[in-house]
Amino acid sequence: MNSGSVKSVKKLTCDERRAAIIDAVRRVFAEKGFDGTTTRELAAAAGVSEALLFKHFPNKEALYSAMQISCCNERDVDRIEQLKALEPSASTLVLLVHFFVSRVLVEPECNPEKAIHARLMLRSLTENGEFVRLCLKGLPSELNQWMAASLQAAVAAGDAYDGPVQPSLGCWLTHHLAMMIKAYKLPTTPVMDYKLPGEKVVEQTVWYTLRGMGLKDEAIRRYYNPRALALFAE
Numbered sequence: 001m002n003s004g005s006v007k008s009v010k011k012l013t014c015d016e017r018r019a020a021i022i023d024a025v026r027r028v029f030a031e032k033g034f035d036g037t038t039t040r041e042l043a044a045a046a047g048v049s050e051a052l053l054f055k056h057f058p059n060k061e062a063l064y065s066a067m068q069i070s071c072c073n074e075r076d077v078d079r080i081e082q083l084k085a086l087e088p089s090a091s092t093l094v095l096l097v098h099f100f101v102s103r104v105l106v107e108p109e110c111n112p113e114k115a116i117h118a119r120l121m122l123r124s125l126t127e128n129g130e131f132v133r134l135c136l137k138g139l140p141s142e143l144n145q146w147m148a149a150s151l152q153a154a155v156a157a158g159d160a161y162d163g164p165v166q167p168s169l170g171c172w173l174t175h176h177l178a179m180m181i182k183a184y185k186l187p188t189t190p191v192m193d194y195k196l197p198g199e200k201v202v203e204q205t206v207w208y209t210l211r212g213m214g215l216k217d218e219a220i221r222r223y224y225n226p227r228a229l230a231l232f233a234e
Contacts, residue, residue, distance in 0.1 A: 021048065024045045025046055025063065027045065029120060030116045031119070037060070068120075068134055069134070090154035090215060096147050096150060097174060099229075101205050105182055105185070106198075118182050118183065144171040144172055152167055159215060162214070165214060174213070206224065
């Protein structure tokens, strides 16, 4: 046998194996939920034996918790750091809203992982809600604060109306609207046909939410260039 033809298979470290298992079981938990999933199914999805699964996670609860934390801690670090560096303003608010909405409403076939995350969120809402609570403590909460600060700056600059919607509440409503639209688009045959391409649905949602927050039309037209912002959000 020609030894040069035999390819060595890299053995995963303990941390790499844990990460691989966590990544592999997401879809199973998203489809069946915590109670409806067996450890045998989880092991099969991860391509390991139940014994190896239990070596890394003492029980199903520990694996589910690790999976939740992993999903909620995933971030587009470079983009987030760029956003944090921006001064609060109407233009920053427009960028933040577009960034968030476009991230949420990405088509399932374009990013299957985001579709799985959305299914996990919906599954959690029909059960105990812990996964959603955990996720909302992370980036959505930070994004909410940045949006609120930018909306207040826009009001001070005359680019937005002062009320009646509270800035922090308006930002959460933006999050909830985008997530619900995502839910309607998740099935293979979407529940709602908006009769528009995906990018146009994003634009319409951004306009709707910015207006709802109180940003004036002239400010939106001045700062909202969907084609340019799409390059940032990709």
